[in-house]
Amino acid sequence: MIRMLLRVLGHEYAGPVRRTVALMTVTAIVEGLSYALLVPVLHTLFGSDPGEVRPWLIAFGAAVAAYAVLRYLSDLAGFRSGTTLLAGMYHRIGDHLARLPLGWYSASRVGEVSALASRGVLDAMGVIAHLLSPFISAAVTPLTIVVVMIAYNWQLGLAAALGAPVVAAVQIWAGRSTAASDADTAARGAEATGRVIEYLQAQPVLRAGGRTGERFGLLDDSLTALQRASRRSTLSALPGVVGLALTVQAIFTVLLVLGAYLVLDGSIGAAEILAILVLAARCADPLLSLADIGGKLRAARSVLARLDEVLRTEPLPEPREPALPARHDLAFDSVGFRQGDRTVFDNVSLTVPDGSTLAVVGPSGAGKTTLLQLLARFADADAGAVRVGGVDVRDISTEELMSRIAVVFQEVYLFDGTIEDNVRLGRPDATDAEVRAAAAAARLDEVIERLPGGWAAHVGEGGARLSGGERQRVSIARALLKDAPIVLLDEITSALDPVNEAAVHEGIERLMAGRTVVTVAHRLRTVQRADRIVFVDGGRIVEHGTHDELLRAGGRYAGFWASSGASLTGR
Structure with a gap:
């Protein structure tokens, strides 16, 4: 005992x-x-x-x-x-x-x-x-x-x-x-x-x-x-x-x-x-x-x-001699990954050049969100390697890796505190001016102005006192404040009303500027303007190219585009 x-x-x-x-x-x-x-x-x-x-x-x-x-x-x-x-x-x-x-x-x-x-x-x-x-x-x-x-x-x-x-x-x-x-x-x-x-x-x-x-x-x-x-x-x-x-x-x-x-x-x-x-x-x-x-x-x-x-459950191992990537390009090198008995990825390879945007589309359950999780090292690949700046993420300390990555999820969780507390999670040592600037860039200031208490307004457990779009603006302001060179976006506007979608999209455009971005497809205009698009299905990349190239090819992406109408959704 x-x-x-x-x-x-x-x-x-x-x-x-x-x-x-x-x-x-x-x-x-x-x-x-x-x-x-x-x-x-x-x-x-x-x-x-x-x-x-x-x-x-x-x-x-x-x-x-x-x-x-x-x-x-x-x-x-x-x-x-x-x-x-x-x-x-x-x-x-x-x-x-x-x-x-x-x-x-x-x-x-x-x-x-x-x-x-x-x-x-x-x-x-x-x-x-x-x-x-x-x-x-x-x-x-x-x-x-x-x-x-x-x-x-x-x-x-x-x-x-x-x-x-x-x-x-x-x-x-x-x-x-x-x-x-x-x-x-x-x-x-x-x-x-x-x-x-x-x-x-x-x-x-x-x-x-x-x-x-x-x-x-x-x-x-x-x-x-x-x-x-x-x-x-x-x-x-x-x-x-x-x-x-x-x-x-x-x-x-x-x-x-x-x-x-x-x-x-x-x-x-x-x-x-x-x-x-x-x-x-x-x-x-x-x-x-x-x-x-x-x-x-x-x-x-x-x-x-x-x-x-x-x-005694083993956490993800930390490297004994952590490496520091000199660049911020991303790569999947023959990656294989399983969840239980299910194969999510099988020998997947792709690259995202430094400062470019990659859009990931595909049907529900194709593994798009898992791809983001492997990039952020929320889990380790079973085969192959995930690299940042040419360095295997397993050779980068967790603290160093997360300092270089900002993640914006579709489902936003806010802690039971003030709006300012939740924004500052992106960078606790930021000045008040930097916090206000990030909020303005995410159009969060519009929300703050109409809330009783303003910056001191409590959001409730999980952000229950804010709407989905308002929570998403807090999340984007948090990512903007972090100012990380790599941004991972996970279908963040798929369930928003037009007003909030426009505000969130404007914040996303500012967040993506000059950074390496991987975004799971959520709206057509983001996909269209991506430097490269990959279509994921069955644990493999079945198509890749620009928006125009994939439409001309008339393959899976073109069919997905035609059937989705005004938007691309799904996980």
């Missing part, structure tokens, strides 16, 4: 956690030793001169005081470590998720990541703040008392020591018997979270279909499955709880019978056996608490295992 916790936290946090565990262990040992002083206290009280108990009572009080101080310090260290590691864990998982290839983010992982990033991280870090101290106390304090019992009477101590493996075996058995049900509950919980998110996102569709009062079948099924899994998990833990209680009671009964035999045999006095039995009884409470603590630790371990699985 501790090993997995340290692996999930990372090397930088291993030291503080080890120190906290060491302090908690010392505290548990001192607690056991303080109880050990009960033996001479009781022996003296029931002896011939009870007045001699004073030094032992003082020693006992000092030991309890030392334990209280240590317990306070260890609990405080646990809480501080937990809160510190909580923030560190959020940063670590966030940084790791940002480096994973986009292909990793399948729809099934939405609920899993949401659950892990919210309640999961809190539960995992709560182990240090709330569970580690009582668990160590429940395990170490009884062992310390057993050692003390051996020192006072080896027969009773040995009997108690022989019970320790039995208790451990019951705990291990209980953990194994509930592991499968706990994993199933976690999986059902992640699925239910995903269905809740899906249900919320599907509200427009459900309401448009007149199903506002109708329950969502998939969500109901997932919640029912979660309820059943939780019930199975509870029932599977019951035998472990009962088994541990019976085991502890059986061990105490054996000690009681053995103690009575030793007293009757004259091997030990009544005062000593009473004191030792008090110690044995004191062992029972922490041992019985292991059932409750163990269940919570198993649940936390399940979360830690899923966090560990995410964090």
Whole structure:
């Protein structure tokens, strides 16, 4: 458990956690030793001169005081470590998720990541703040008392020591018997979270279909499955709880019978056996608490295992000696790429000279957006190489590559902040004048003027308070502010109204000027004026050339042009 916790936290946090565990262990040992002083206290009280108990009572009080101080310090260290590691864990998982290839983010992982990033991280870090101290106390304090019992009477101590493996075996058995049900509950919980998110996102569709009062079948099924899994998990833990209680009671009964035999045999006095039995009884409470603590630790371990699985997912590798491209031309060199069992690209080669514009067209599912993702290194090619300035993108650091590329997607996501916050994401250190100039070039200033609050207006989560066209203007202003030499455009005006389309197109024209541009076809005038056009279908480039050349050839592009009428759309 501790090993997995340290692996999930990372090397930088291993030291503080080890120190906290060491302090908690010392505290548990001192607690056991303080109880050990009960033996001479009781022996003296029931002896011939009870007045001699004073030094032992003082020693006992000092030991309890030392334990209280240590317990306070260890609990405080646990809480501080937990809160510190909580923030560190959020940063670590966030940084790791940002480096994973986009292909990793399948729809099934939405609920899993949401659950892990919210309640999961809190539960995992709560182990240090709330569970580690009582668990160590429940395990170490009884062992310390057993050692003390051996020192006072080896027969009773040995009997108690022989019970320790039995208790451990019951705990291990209980953990194994509930592991499968706990994993199933976690999986059902992640699925239910995903269905809740899906249900919320599907509200427009459900309401448009007149199903506002109708329950969502998939969500109901997932919640029912979660309820059943939780019930199975509870029932599977019951035998472990009962088994541990019976085991502890059986061990105490054996000690009681053995103690009575030793007293009757004259091997030990009544005062000593009473004191030792008090110690044995004191062992029972922490041992019985292991059932409750163990269940919570198993649940936390399940979360830690899923966090560990995410964090051990290999991100895109960074080059040891990053190269710096001297130019900004782009090239696909015999590129092959697969998504699952589907071949997206098969031996694709193309070039985009520095400062030129390439338009990519083709039917839905042809891989046009994937081409942009490979250029931006959101994923790595399975074969061949994607190059920027003649340098393989895998040999360029992610920071350097992204500093040279501005991407404008069709679906724009804005963070819940002000318009200015979202524009500044393009270049946080830009001056106010540069931000205003980028907004004016994207015709975002028109939007800002009519919004209450102007630049300080909040856009809402995902930019919900702005229209699609307004969000797109923010995205273009952000790209203009970044001023990157390479621009990737992904069908950014295909769903806009004429007013917003005109404004966005004007901003795009300014964004494209003097840069290397790859644009997935969205409107005819952009395609027509591209320096080169490629038609992608079936994982290959089936045609390439200028607009006029492809029309004269009368091939796939010409047919696509004729059938599309006034626009070229589709992914």
